[in-house]
Amino acid sequence: MSTIKFRDGMSFDTSGPLRVTRRWDGYYVVGDGMLCPVEDAEAARVLLRELRTERTITKIEETDE
Numbered sequence: 001m002s003t004i005k006f007r008d009g010m011s012f013d014t015s016g017p018l019r020v021t022r023r024w025d026g027y028y029v030v031g032d033g034m035l036c037p038v039e040d041a042e043a044a045r046v047l048l049r050e051l052r053t054e055r056t057i058t059k060i061e062e063t064d065e
Contacts, residue, residue, distance in 0.1 A: 029048050
């Protein structure tokens with residue numbers, strides 16, 4: 001388990017698949033060892049979709065080599 005902890009007491013588990021989480025200070029895309037703050041729920045959905053698409057393309061390219 002990979003956890004990022006901040007001094008204000010907030011912590012994020014960055015293990016597991018990419019997902020959207022909402023906290024008191026906003027939305028985040030978290031998972032696969034990453035933590036990305038975003039402006040709102042729509043921005044979170046867009047970033048999540050882009051990251052998943054990028055990873056899928058990368059996996060396809062790796063299998064073609």
